[in-house]
Amino acid sequence: MPAQLVCFERNCRARFPIAEVIYNCPRCGGLLEVAPDPPNASPQDLKTLWRSRRAGNQPLDQSGVWRYREMIPFLENHDSVVTLREGNTPVLDAPRAAAYAGLDRLAFKHQGFNPTGSFKDNGMTCGASQAIRLGMKRVACVSTGNTSASMAAYASAGGLEPVIFIPHGNIAYGKLAQALEYGARTFQVKANFDQILALVRTLAERLGIYLLNSINPFRIEGQKTIMVELMDQRDWRPPDWIVLPGGNLGNISAFGKALREMRDFHLIPNLPRLAVIQAEGSAPFYELFHSRDRSALRPVERPETLATAIRIGDPVSWPKALHEVDCSAGTVEKVSEQEIADAKAVIGRCGIGCEPASAATLAGLRKLVAAGTVSRGADVVAVLTGNLLKDPDYIYRYHTGQLEAPGGVAIQSSFGNSPVVTENDPDRIAAMLEDY
Ligand code: F0G
Numbered sequence: 001m002p003a004q005l006v007c008f009e010r011n012c013r014a015r016f017p018i019a020e021v022i023y024n025c026p027r028c029g030g031l032l033e034v035a036p037d038p039p040n041a042s043p044q045d046l047k048t049l050w051r052s053r054r055a056g057n058q059p060l061d062q063s064g065v066w067r068y069r070e071m072i073p074f075l076e077n078h079d080s081v082v083t084l085r086e087g088n089t090p091v092l093d094a095p096r097a098a099a100y101a102g103l104d105r106l107a108f109k110h111q112g113f114n115p116t117g118s119f120k121d122n123g124m125t126c127g128a129s130q131a132i133r134l135g136m137k138r139v140a141c142v143s144t145g146n147t148s149a150s151m152a153a154y155a156s157a158g159g160l161e162p163v164i165f166i167p168h169g170n171i172a173y174g175k176l177a178q179a180l181e182y183g184a185r186t187f188q189v190k191a192n193f194d195q196i197l198a199l200v201r202t203l204a205e206r207l208g209i210y211l212l213n214s215i216n217p218f219r220i221e222g223q224k225t226i227m228v229e230l231m232d233q234r235d236w237r238p239p240d241w242i243v244l245p246g247g248n249l250g251n252i253s254a255f256g257k258a259l260r261e262m263r264d265f266h267l268i269p270n271l272p273r274l275a276v277i278q279a280e281g282s283a284p285f286y287e288l289f290h291s292r293d294r295s296a297l298r299p300v301e302r303p304e305t306l307a308t309a310i311r312i313g314d315p316v317s318w319p320k321a322l323h324e325v326d327c328s329a330g331t332v333e334k335v336s337e338q339e340i341a342d343a344k345a346v347i348g349r350c351g352i353g354c355e356p357a358s359a360a361t362l363a364g365l366r367k368l369v370a371a372g373t374v375s376r377g378a379d380v381v382a383v384l385t386g387n388l389l390k391d392p393d394y395i396y397r398y399h400t401g402q403l404e405a406p407g408g409v410a411i412q413s414s415f416g417n418s419p420v421v422t423e424n425d426p427d428r429i430a431a432m433l434e435d436y
Contacts, residue, residue: 256321279335
């Protein structure tokens with residue numbers, strides 16, 4: 001059977017052709033997903049095939065997304081695929097970060113090693129390929145920065161015209177610079193992320209532009225491969241916990257879907273538990289998860305956090321996210337600006353580094369271990385979603401004691417490392433190094 005789109009709402013489940021340009025269910029307005037489609041090979045044969053592709057020279061096999069194409073079967077052929085050899089991201093042991101969290105061991109899967117420096121590339125290769133398959137010319141997104149950087153790169157690489165919309169004044173410079181350099185028509189709109197999403201939906205419909213926001217089910221398919229690659233790297237042994245930051249909640253939706261499918265296709269024996277970490281000032285999903293009435297998410301009207309990637313008050317994918325956290329017996333935690341900043345510096349001192357939103361994982365883990373939710377001996381993988389160089393301004397301010405949380409509260413530079421300005425004087429420098 002050819003691949004299909006299916007409505008995520010349990011009491012709708014309407015199905016639609018894969019090549020229809022729709023973003024929500026035309027019947028009930030629910031979120032859409034690509035209907036799961038079990039591969040035509042045994043689990044062992046698939047594992048062997050995927051391993052052998054790692055050594056190949058074909059672009060599709062070199063991609064850490066398309067190598068696992070049996071798990072994302074929405075294209076009849078792969079003529080439209082745009083790949084920058086995304087994925088292939090390492091799993092790095094981080095003993096210092098483990099000690100900081102109170103764990104015996106901790107590994108980071110670092111999505112910042114992607115071509116544009118974030119996990120968005122895993123999804124964007126699929127979104128852009130689907131746009132080309134549909135015959136689209138222009139693609140658009142609203143973004144806190146990483147989606148737009150990634151979309152700009154993949155659209156330009158695939159001969160599409162990228163149009164991006166970002167909140168004015170609230171984007172890390174590294175990300176804006178990428179969008180400009182990759183040639184995206186860029187609008188900095190004087191509104192927040194959630195307001196701009198409504199604007200972009202209107203414009204996409206009016207001008208026939210293909211929307212590549214995270215509700216796009218093809219992007220979710222691509223992000224699934226982060227989990228498939230992780231399990232492959234771990235010889236198909238799921239950890240006890242997987243921890244990730246939550247903003248618009250596309251990534252948790254993708255991770256949960258991937259893990260359930262891998263379990264259903266007998267690639268892994270059981271589901272790991274999923275923990276989503278939000279920033280305190282932008283934590284509507286945390287509130288929903290821990291409230292008694294979980295039928296509707298209450299948006300945060302003025303979301304605030306220096307982790308601008310996750311500064312989102314009305315995450316669109318919350319129904320999927322809630323389902324996935326529940327299915328995995330997982331949890332949701334929130335962390336303060338100070339906790340994010342310190343955790344980020346600790347990840348830096350591991351020689352690994354990441355952008356602020358990614359560091360919410362370590363900060364959240366520390367709280368979950370202290371509360372006894374995650375045990376000291378647990379096998380934990382935290383996903384670092386973006387590269388350290390995305391937001392250098394934040395880093396400089398933290399290390400020089402100039403970082404301020406929203407509202408003007410000073411962040412303590414607990415792990416500060418300020419550069420020393422000095423005369424060209426070997427004696428003085430030697431004396432300073434002796435004291436160090
Ligand atoms: N980490 C980083 C570095 C991100 O850029 C984002 C989202 C997230 C975490 C949260 O992921 O939205 O799937 O829950 N960035 C989006 C963007 C919103 O526009 O780049 P999510």
